Amino acid sequence: AQKVTQAQTEISVVEKEDVTLDCVYETRDTTYYLFWYKQPPSGELVFLIRRNSFDEQNEISGRYSWNFQKSTSSFNFTITASQVVDSAVYFCALSEVYGGSNYKLTFGKGTLLTVNP
């Protein structure tokens, strides 16, 4: 079975600090997809990024960056110069093939990030 581990349950930082959220996954699939979602206090999960297993390039989007390392089965997420609005629960997720051609997601338990002013 697939598994996603987010070892950090809660992280607290002061505004402008950099913070990295860890995600480690397990899968037997050779083709798979990894995702990060943000859940602010309002409750709705917001999609942040998708990465497929064949693309190990790191990605940067503004203050956000993602480091995908297949060798260590990790897909870590870094927020640079954190802001109070970054406070949220962040989920890492892994897609799993189901029934030959369909997919479903396995989520990690999430990391609660609190950015203090």
Place this chain on the structure above:
Amino acid sequence: DVKVTQSSRYLVKRTGEKVFLECVQDMDHENMFWYRQDPGLGLRLIYFSYDVKMKEKGDIPEGYSVSREKKERFSLILESASTNQTSMYLCASSLSWGNQPQHFGDGTRLSIL
């Protein structure tokens, strides 16, 4: 923008009641999903559907059923609500390919008294 709408933001029901949670998406997505979210447990998949009238059990289907009579609507049914089903319920939809992100509704916080 994809819009996934859940019928209620908050809901209070009594033990033994039959409870319906409704979810509608407006982007013609093939796939729809129901999750529950509990502190310390993350999101757990209850049921999902890849097409109209099709359903598949997720990781925790016991005590739940679903209905998908139309492509845009996916209903979660608690046949006889129990207190351990008090939770946040999240609906999501996506296109059919594995690399497509799921889009989520705002969630329904359900309390069973």
